[in-house]
Structures are given as structure tokens and as C-alpha cells.
Amino acid sequence: MIESILVEGLIYGIMVLGVFISFRVLDFPDLTVDGSFPLGAALMVQCLLTGMNGWLALLIAFAGGVAAGVVTAVIHNQLRVPNLLAGILTMTMLYSVNIRIMGDRANVPILKHETLLTQVTEKLTGIIPDDYILLVFFLLVALTVKVLLDIFFRTDLGMTLGAMGNNEQMVISQGVNPKTLKTIGVGLSNGLVAISGAFAAQYLGFADVGLGQGIIVSGLASVMIGEFLVLKSNRIGVLTFCALAGSVCFYAVMYVGRYYGYMIHMTPSDLNLIKGILIIILLVMTKFKKFKKVAFKSVVAK
Amino acid sequence: MIELKNVSIVFNQGTVNENQALSNIDLKVKEGDFITIIGSNGAGKSTLFNTIAGTILPSDGTILVNDKVVTRDPEYKRAKYIGRIFQNPTLGTASNMSLEDNMMITYKKGFKWLKRSLNARMREFFRGELVQLRMGLEHRMKENLVMFSGGQRQALTLLMMVLSKPALILLDEHTAALDPKNAEIVLELTDKFIKESRLTSMMITHNMSHAIEFGNRLLMMDKGEIIFDIEGDAKKALTVEKLIEKFHELRHKSFENDRTLLSDD
Secondary structure (H helix, E strand, O other): OHHHHHHHHHHHHHHHHHHHHHHHHOOOOOOOHHHHHHHHHHHHHHHHHOOOOHHHHHHHHHHHHHHHHHHHHHHHHHHOOOHHHHHHHHHHHHHHHHHHHOOOOOEEEOOOOOOHHHHHHHHHEOOEOHHHHHHHHHHHHHHHHHHHHHHHOOOHHHHHHHHHHHOHHHHHHOOOOHHHHHHHHHHHHHHHHHHHHHHHHHHHOEEEOOOOOOHHHHHHHHHHHHHHHOOOOOOHHHHHHHHHHHHHHHHHHHHHHHHHHHHHOOOHHHHHHHHHHHHHHHHHHHHHHHHHHHHHHHHHHO | OEEEEEEEEEEOOOOOOOEEEEEEEEEEEOOOOEEEEEEOOOOOHHHHHHHHHOOOOOOEEEEEEOOEEOOOOOHHHHOOOEEEEOOOHHHHOOOOOEHHHHHHHHHOOOOOOOOOOOOHHHHHHHHHHHHOOOOOHHHOOOOEHHHOOHHHHHHHHHHHHHHOOOOEEEEEOOOOOOOHHHHHHHHHHHHHHHHHHOOEEEEEOOOHHHHHHOOOEEEEEEOOEEEEEEEHHHHHOOOHHHHHHHHHHHHOOOHHHHHHHHOOO
């Protein structure tokens, strides 16, 4: 049980890193995620079914996600549509696109087909205990993504992206077009979300058009849990770690809710309500935490 | 260097709220000029800066930089050679990033690529430059700017702007939001940097004695026009009283009103 909780947390953790980039680094609340997650799943599954190499399929899923993000950014930049609405537009359009990609079906199973996961399992059988193969694999994948992001955000371009989320005027004053930066950032964010969707589809054994429903809420809740658990820091490595840790915690809670919720007469459909309430509680608690700090400071000052 | 030809700005053109913010401005800024600009609220000082910087595009007229037309260039393109400091100290820096990251971002103008420029040598260089501010910031390079005071941030913005070597700097009442002591420090630093690096600069101020004390040229604005332009020795001979008299002479307004309009504090 513990390994499947961790695996789930790590798969969705890649999506949480994407949400972290758009919501926290860029300060661009991007709802495209609900569409780019199943987009990644659909692309991955369809590519695998044609017999394509798994890693190439993953690359295509990533590219698809980037394209979805770029569409949102272009709608926002060129038509001056508020970012929330631009994301909703793309997300809505992606619903149709995803069904088309899956060959006019809402669900495509891939259970008996070779996937990246079956390949990895095959290779590692005997080296690592069977139960932990996927855990080790996803731990490696999630950490690789995290480390690559950490490096990226220490480059000049990455730092400028961070500055834009802080202060758009500063970026303009540096002679950089903020529209270009937003396109890059939102594209990267959705690329990661699509990768997460691609892995989720292989793990679950199917791609489904409804896979992304409410995923943005889960992502945001995970980011907030991560921020709540770990101390505030300005080091990108700590922040991305928080996002991953938050994801693991959040999906652990959801897992428990799904499998043991019946004991308190909870049904799986109640989970969305729980997610929403969880976010509200976190918001309240963060406010309280800040308040406490301020109160503490003023006492010290006296 | 920079030249405005017959530039006009009209807000809400064709509506009842039509507002002529700048009317037929002709201005030639020469290389090495340090121009101070005074005028009452709504005189068009900030609009003039916004027009030069490209935040707003003129309704009419031409803007030339080194004889090249830039009238329609967006703000971010012009920012490659124009440095600007705003009244709000938080506008020039990123609050949730460390001091050294901020300096790295502003060190070079233009689009940034996937290079990692912040290394030990850069840090050493930044530390050396920070010493000039004499605020002890060189020991706080890893701290987020949200921890710094307005005066420190404004001084830092000034230093970062000077390091990026702009051809023209625009100072939009950049000391107005600071307490008197910090305002004094930042103003002194401004004068020092401008003199040392021989920067072409324009400074808006509400303080008439500052306008007279600093720079080699003075512009007085009212109702979207430059009504008085004086430089060199003639400017040196100016006093606050003479300036108010001049305003009275030019605009035929009552003296009592002028004091409040030009607010010499």
C-alpha cells in the first residue's frame, strides 16, 4: 500500500511541479492543466498503440502539452484576455481535441500493451524487489525533473522568469518582452503536466478524457500543503522539493479517503468536496500562521 | 541624443473626458545633459517620461533616438537603452528574490538565455559595487529584497541601473516615497553616479531647490507644455523666488496659488 501511495504522489508530483511554475513562479493562474493532463495521456497511449518507442511517445506528449500552454499564452498575450479565461478557453477546446486524438473515443485502454512501465519492470526484475520497481523508477523520474528545473531556474532565463512573477515592470525595464517569457513559462508548465498525464495513463492502464477533471485543484492543494509543511525559503531547490512532498502528502490523503472512506460512509464522489475544503482550510491556516508571525514580531519589538 | 518633435498625447480622444496631457512638445536632450523637471500635479511630467520610455505611444509627433525614429517602439525595446526609476521603490526590484539574483538579472539588458552567469567572479564584482552604497548591503547578498527598506531598495535600483549602462536615465520622483534622511542619501548617490559615469539623465522633482541645485538644465511644465527651459550659467543663477516669479510671469496666475501649485517643500 505505502509504495502505491508514493508512486501516485510522484506521478502527480510532476504535474504539481508544473502547477508550481505557473501559479507560484510566474504568478499566472493557468487552468489549461485540466486539459493538458488528459492530452498527455491521450498522446502517449495513441503513440504507444502505433508501436512507437516509449520515450519518443513521452517526448510527443511533452510537446503536445507545451503547445497547449503556448495556445493559452498567445490567447492571453495577443487578445488581452485575462489569464484565467484564456486557460479555460484552451481547456474547453482540448476536451474535443483529446477525444479526436483518442480516435473519437472517450476512453482508450492500454492494459495488455507494452508501455514504458512494462519495459522498466522487465529490465529491473530480479535486481529490485518487484513491489518497489515502479517506486524506484518514479522516484528517479520525479527527481530528474526536479533537478532539471532547479538548474533551469538558476540560469539567466530562469531567474528572469522568476522576476516576472514578482514584478513585471522590472522585466520590461530590462528590455525583455514579458509576453515571450509568459509563453515560455506556461508552455514549460503544461509540458510537465502532459508528461505527468502520460505516466498516469500508463500506470492506470488507460487514457480517459475525464482524467484531468479537477486536477488543477489537486495540484494547487499539493503546492499549498508543500508550502505549509516546509519553512519558507528563497532557494528554488527547496521550493521544488516542497511541491513534490506536498504532492505525496496530498495523494496519500486521497488514497486513504478512497480506500478507507467507506468506514465513515464516504463515497469516492465526496473526494472533490474534501479537496475543496482542504484548500480552504490551508488558506485559513496560512493566514493564521502569518498573523502569528506578525504578532510575535510586534511582541519582540516591544 | 533623444529628440521629441511636436509630440502630443491625448487621452480618451473624442469623448467628453478628452484630456490633452501633452501638447506639441519639442525637446532635444543632448548627450551628457542632466535635466531637472518641475511642475504642478497634472502638468504632464510623468506623461512626458511615459512617452519617452514607450509606456504610452504619442497621439501625434515623432520621437528620435540618435536620429533613429522610435515613435512606435514598445517599452521593452526602448528599455535596452533607457533606464528608469519610479517613485515606488518596489517597482525596480523583485521582492521574493535574493539581492544577488536581482543584480544578475539587471546586469545585462535584453533577452536572457540558458546561461548561468551568476558565479563567484560575478558575486565578487557585485560585492565591490555594493560597497559604494555604504549601506552594508554587501553582507546581505543572499537575502530576499522584501527584507530591505525602501531607501535601500531605491539605492540598489539606482546602482543596478547604473551598472547596466543605459544611454538615458529617467528618474520619476524617485526619492519622493522615502523618508527625508534616505531621500537625501539616494539623491546624493544619484548625483555621484551621474557625474562619475557622465550619464544623460532627466529627473522629475517636486522640490524646487533640488531642481535648482542639481543638473545643468531645468524644465518647467504646466498643462502639458514646457513653459520654461533654462540651462548653463543662467540656471545656476536661479533661486526659488525667481522661479516662482517666472511662473507667475509666464502663466499670469496669482502668486498664492503658485506656491501651492509648485509646492516647494
